[in-house]
Amino acid sequence: MPFKRYVEVGRVALVNYGKDYGKLVVIVDVIDQNRALVDAPDMVRGQINFKRLTLTDIKIDIKRVPNKKTLIAALEAGDVKNKWENSSWGRKLIVQKKRASLNDFDRFKIMLAKIKKAGVVRQELAKLKKEAA
Amino acid sequence: MLGLGQRFPPFHTAFEPAALHRSYTTTESMAPKDRKPHVCRNPDLIRGVGKYSRSKMYHKRGLWAIKAKNGGAFPKHEKKAAAAAPAEKPPKFYPADDVKKPLVNKRKARPTKLRASITPGTVLIILAGRFKGKRVVFLKQLSSGLLLVTGPFKVNGVPLRRVNQSYVIATSTKVDVSGVSVEKFDDKYFGKKVEKKKKKGEGEFFEAEKEEKNTLPHDKKDDQKTVDAALIASIEAVPDLKSYLGARFSLKSGMKPHELVF
Numbered sequence: 001m002p003f004k005r006y007v008e009v010g011r012v013a014l015v016n017y018g019k020d021y022g023k024l025v026v027i028v029d030v031i032d033q034n035r036a037l038v039d040a041p042d043m044v045r046g047q048i049n050f051k052r053l054t055l056t057d058i059k060i061d062i063k064r065v066p067n068k069k070t071l072i073a074a075l076e077a078g079d080v081k082n083k084w085e086n087s088s089w090g091r092k093l094i095v096q097k098k099r100a101s102l103n104d105f106d107r108f109k110i111m112l113a114k115i116k117k118a119g120v121v122r123q124e125l126a127k128l129k130k131e132a133a
Numbered sequence: 134m135l136g137l138g139q140r141f142p143p144f145h146t147a148f149e150p151a152a153l154h155r156s157y158t159t160t161e162s163m164a165p166k167d168r169k170p171h172v173c174r175n176p177d178l179i180r181g182v183g184k185y186s187r188s189k190m191y192h193k194r195g196l197w198a199i200k201a202k203n204g205g206a207f208p209k210h211e212k213k214a215a216a217a218a219p220a221e222k223p224p225k226f227y228p229a230d231d232v233k234k235p236l237v238n239k240r241k242a243r244p245t246k247l248r249a250s251i252t253p254g255t256v257l258i259i260l261a262g263r264f265k266g267k268r269v270v271f272l273k274q275l276s277s278g279l280l281l282v283t284g285p286f287k288v289n290g291v292p293l294r295r296v297n298q299s300y301v302i303a304t305s306t307k308v309d310v311s312g313v314s315v316e317k318f319d320d321k322y323f324g325k326k327v328e329k330k331k332k333k334g335e336g337e338f339f340e341a342e343k344e345e346k347n348t349l350p351h352d353k354k355d356d357q358k359t360v361d362a363a364l365i366a367s368i369e370a371v372p373d374l375k376s377y378l379g380a381r382f383s384l385k386s387g388m389k390p391h392e393l394v395f
Binding site for chain 1: 256258268304305306373374376377380382392393394395
């Protein structure tokens, strides 16, 4: 019931609306009740409304509004990339992206693989059923 | 002159226009290709407004220098004596109302622009006709604009065939077609055979002739075989590609064509 993810300097958030949709950004300052100053290694530092952000569990150790070099060093030290890619949320997003970029041929190959896997599973199930009977 | 308080660049030295240096008899570089591309003398501030006024441009073009070189007037050359036009007879007939001349049309017929995603060897999905849904290999674009395509025949039953670009989805899968020669195929190859006029025969005679014509001539079958031989070799090199080409494409539940990547 109490909040677990707080808006604070160093909180890593995911942009969920707008030009930078899907990017991981770091909150480097709070402007007012609605907006934060946000920065990422591949974008120009700028303001964004909190409604466009989804907070993650990841937090890094920075002072208010660091320069780009310091920010990148802190991201490395906090190992944000690996933490994100190993989290279940991050993994889901990666899978979604992969599925969206599949070729027609890739989809065909996946269909063949699914049928094969289902066949193997069904065989094992039949064996187990036979033993139980 | 100079004592007027206005600073004016000295007459010939600091402001020598290119016109003075360029000789009009083109002795050194006879081929026009040797010249550097010319920079615009009057850059646009916005569209329609140049940076320099008319008088400034007159000065920049160096017309004053050309005139000075020629002794005060712009150099002229003699007009070529116009060849005497043959005497035209007045027309016999004037139409009562003015006849409108049709507008000039300089358009040239050329084959449809081929989408950048379609290159020789691309796998295409045919969307209409008896082969709808079939995945097929693109060979070349014919001069009529239609695409020459083959199954290959042994893989999915699609022969060497023409298909319109609009009825085709191009996938990003490519097959190696370097071993295939498609030079001999053109639109005439696929045209209907012109029948020679037969004399009126009896009923039985006519039916026998018709039945012969329905089978494919042997040379077309051989063409299919030669084209497909090289293709099938390169298709079997890629795993699953043969079964992919043998399967038909269909939209399943949840597939959104505008979101699919082909």
